[in-house]
Amino acid sequence: MRYAETDQMGVAYHGNYFAWFEIGRTDLLRSQGVSYKELEAQDVHLPVIAAQARFVRPAHYDDVLEIRTQVTAVSGARVTFAYEVRRGGDFVLATGSTSHAAVDGRGRARRLPELLRRLLA
Amino acid sequence: MRYAETDQMGVAYHGNYFAWFEIGRTDLLRSQGVSYKELEAQDVHLPVIAAQARFVRPAHYDDVLEIRTQVTAVSGARVTFAYEVRRGGDFVLATGSTSHAAVDGRGRARRLPELLRRLLA
Amino acid sequence: MRYAETDQMGVAYHGNYFAWFEIGRTDLLRSQGVSYKELEAQDVHLPVIAAQARFVRPAHYDDVLEIRTQVTAVSGARVTFAYEVRRGGDFVLATGSTSHAAVDGRGRARRLPELLRRLLA
Amino acid sequence: MRYAETDQMGVAYHGNYFAWFEIGRTDLLRSQGVSYKELEAQDVHLPVIAAQARFVRPAHYDDVLEIRTQVTAVSGARVTFAYEVRRGGDFVLATGSTSHAAVDGRGRARRLPELLRRLLA
Numbered sequence: 001m002r003y004a005e006t007d008q009m010g011v012a013y014h015g016n017y018f019a020w021f022e023i024g025r026t027d028l029l030r031s032q033g034v035s036y037k038e039l040e041a042q043d044v045h046l047p048v049i050a051a052q053a054r055f056v057r058p059a060h061y062d063d064v065l066e067i068r069t070q071v072t073a074v075s076g077a078r079v080t081f082a083y084e085v086r087r088g089g090d091f092v093l094a095t096g097s098t099s100h101a102a103v104d105g106r107g108r109a110r111r112l113p114e115l116l117r118r119l120l121a
Numbered sequence: 122m123r124y125a126e127t128d129q130m131g132v133a134y135h136g137n138y139f140a141w142f143e144i145g146r147t148d149l150l151r152s153q154g155v156s157y158k159e160l161e162a163q164d165v166h167l168p169v170i171a172a173q174a175r176f177v178r179p180a181h182y183d184d185v186l187e188i189r190t191q192v193t194a195v196s197g198a199r200v201t202f203a204y205e206v207r208r209g210g211d212f213v214l215a216t217g218s219t220s221h222a223a224v225d226g227r228g229r230a231r232r233l234p235e236l237l238r239r240l241l242a
Numbered sequence: 243m244r245y246a247e248t249d250q251m252g253v254a255y256h257g258n259y260f261a262w263f264e265i266g267r268t269d270l271l272r273s274q275g276v277s278y279k280e281l282e283a284q285d286v287h288l289p290v291i292a293a294q295a296r297f298v299r300p301a302h303y304d305d306v307l308e309i310r311t312q313v314t315a316v317s318g319a320r321v322t323f324a325y326e327v328r329r330g331g332d333f334v335l336a337t338g339s340t341s342h343a344a345v346d347g348r349g350r351a352r353r354l355p356e357l358l359r360r361l362l363a
Numbered sequence: 364m365r366y367a368e369t370d371q372m373g374v375a376y377h378g379n380y381f382a383w384f385e386i387g388r389t390d391l392l393r394s395q396g397v398s399y400k401e402l403e404a405q406d407v408h409l410p411v412i413a414a415q416a417r418f419v420r421p422a423h424y425d426d427v428l429e430i431r432t433q434v435t436a437v438s439g440a441r442v443t444f445a446y447e448v449r450r451g452g453d454f455v456l457a458t459g460s461t462s463h464a465a466v467d468g469r470g471r472a473r474r475l476p477e478l479l480r481r482l483l484a
Contacts, residue, residue, distance in 0.1 A: 003389070003399075004257055004382035006250035008161075008303060013246050014169040015139035019367035022136075026366070026425075036366075037425040040129075048135040052173035058228070061250060062389075062400040107179070124268070124278075125261035125378055127371035129424060134367050140246035147245070147304075157245075158304040182371060183268075183279040250403075256411040257385075260378035282371075290377040294415035300470070349421070 001063045011058035017094055018051055021083045024067035025098070028081070032119040044113060046079065046100040053083075053096030063087050071120045076111050077102045079120060122184045132179035138215055139172055142204045145188035146219070149202070153240040165234060167200065167221040174204075174217030184208050192241045197232050198223045200241060243305045253300035259327060259336055260293055266309035267323045267340070274361040286355060288321065288342040295325075295338030305329050313362045318353050319344045321362055364426045374421035380457055381414055384446045387430035388461070391444070395482040407476060409442065409463040416446075416459030426450050434483045439474050440465045442483055 007013040026036050039046070059065060066086045073080040078101055085094040102112045112120075128134040147157050160167070180186060187207045194201040199222055206215040223233045233241075249255040268278050281288070301307060308328045315322040320343055327336040344354045354362075370376040389399050402409070422428060429449045436443040441464055448457040465475045475483075 002382055003249060003385050004255050007245060008248035008250065008252040009166060009168060010250040011168075013140075014172060015136050015143075015246055018136035018139065019134075019365055022366055035425065045130060047130060047132075047179070048176055050173070050175045051135060052171070054171045055169060058168070062398070123261055124264050124370060125376050128366060129369035129371065129373040131371040136367055140244055143245050156304070183277065251408060251410060253410075256414060257378050257381035260381065261376075264378075287372060289372060289374075289421070290418055292415070292417045293377060294413070296413045297411055300410070 001059050001061055001065055003061055006061050009058075011060060014053070014055055017053050017055070017085060017096065018098075020065065020067055020085060021051075021053075021069075021081070021096055021098055024069035024083050025081045027067070028069040028071070034116060034119060039113075039116070042113070043104050044110070044116075045103050045105065047103060048098050049101050050099040051096065053094055055094045057087075057091055057093045059085070059087065059093050065093070072097065073099075074112070074117055074120045076117075077109055079112065122180050122182055122186060124182055127182050130179075132181055135174070135176055138174050138176070138206060138217065139169075139219075141186065141188055141206060142172075142174075142190075142202070142217055142219055145190035145204050146202045148188070149190040149192070155237060155240060160234075160237070163234070164225050165231070165237075166224050166226065168224060169219050170199075170222050171220040172217065174215055176215045178208075178212055178214045180206070180208065180214050186214070193218065194220075195233070195238055195241045197238075198230055200233065243301050243303055243307060245303055248303050251300075253302060256295070256297055259295050259297070259338065260340075262307065262309055262327060263293075263295075263311075263323070263325045263338055263340055266311035266325050269309070270311040270313070270323070276358060276361060281355075281358070284355070285346050286352070286358075287345050287347065289345060289349075290340050291320075291343050292341040293338070295336055297336045299329075299333055299335045301327070301329065301335050307335070314339065315341075316354070316359055316362045318359075319351055321354065364422050364424055364428055366424055369424050372421075374423055377416070377418055380416050380418070380448060380459065381461075383428065383430055383448060384414075384416075384432075384444070384459055384461055387432035387446050388444045390430070391432040391434070397479060397482060402476075402479070405476070406467050407473070407479075408466050408468065410466060411461050412441075412464050413462040414459065416457055418457045420450075420454055420456045422448070422450065422456050428456070435460065436462075437475070437480055437483045439480075440472055442475065
């Protein structure tokens with residue numbers, strides 16, 4: 001965890017967890033052979049339409065964090081990811097989820113590519 | 122909205138809304154005569170224990186945003202705020218809420234000061 | 243200053259000043275009748291090619307900051323802004339500058355629009 | 364590079380480089396057996412008193428970046444680091460430097476610990 005991500009309580013500012021969730025889902029997609037960068041190049045964008053988190057224990061500067069991510073729902077045009085942020089494998093610091101709509105570059109709804117839907121199912 | 126808050130979709134990165142919510146509750150507290158800075162000086166801290174948001178319409182660079190905040194629950198040691206982020210008074214861009222525990226500087230639970238509880242009730 | 247902008251030293255993280263400088267130059271442009279958003283719509287982008295800052299006194303949460311900005315150099319394809327971040331009008335917290343190249347949406351050098359050059363001169 | 368770090372030009376927002384520089388110097392210190400976290404626990408803080416950067420090529424989402432860091436000056440109470448941000452080992456995206464004063468928790472100047480000075484020399 002970066003110094004830039006601390007706040008004056010000496011812990012990670014809660015807003016940063018949503019950027020960490022993004023790292024988690026990017027890594028999950030990549031582990032399935034999907035590059036989010038390439039998805040965007042194919043005009044598939046997955047903006048966040050809902051996000052939530054529960055903060056159980058604080059994260060501190062220099063903590064090594066692990067983000068565990070799984071897909072909890074996938075439909076024609078939506079996908080939901082769930083996350084656990086852990087320290088040292090042992091302690092859950094936070095849990096959360098994000099829901100995403102598939103849209104094109106103009107923000108119009110589109111279907112998730114079949115391949116992506118199958119990979120995530 | 123700041124250029125720093127955009128992402129490559131050309132809209133506000135969703136993680137930034139949680140910092141905007143913070144501006145909303147700081148302003149609400151201040152309108153009730155409570156300075157969050159002074160609360161902290163009295164060893165009352167209100168870390169976020171849960172946060173959620175729904176993103177309805179994107180915010181764009183240079184948009185003038187309004188954050189409407191209200192207290193939706195207050196108990197001995199907890200308080201919950203609800204938010205609406207609006208543009209131009211007309212369009213709701215996002216809604217959300219944050220729940221906070223009252224703790225001292227060491228992170229131990231403490232009661233919300235009576236005055237604060239009354240103000241927020 | 244936002245809570246999100248503090249770090250665990252209890253002061254503003256130095257990287258945030260560059261986002262504040264951006265607010266300063268946006269406001270300066272606007273005071274000259276130039277909207278940076280409209281500049282971009284006309285395919286004029288002003289990416290930062292160099293930035294520097296000196297940090298004299300720390301900024302604290304809830305400080306009301308003022309950013310004073312002036313143009314210190316303008317040529318066919320470049321412009322440099324200088325900044326002072328002040329608190330309460332009295333104390334200089336930081337000084338800095340940013341240099342910008344004019345480019346089009348593909349990153350190719352282009353001349354600053356004549357009108358902009360005249361306004362900034 | 365994180366999606367959160369992009370801006371609407373589709374590249375890394377320049378203010379983020381200063382957080383990356385911080386990662387570079389933390390790693391350099393660690394490679395010398397010095398944990399910045401432990402330094403702070405010993406009441407040695409190294410706030411940034413000056414920072415500068417030159418941005419040569421843009422960084423894009425999902426780029427794997429390398430930060431090369433070296434100490435360019437160290438005296439009784441100050442230390443300066445220089446940085447190169449590279450992509451793929453080949454391309455320099457940015458260079459920069461940060462200067463730091465050694466202070467205690469109250470912000471008063473103090474000498475760098477002898478051991479640290481020797482390690483960095």
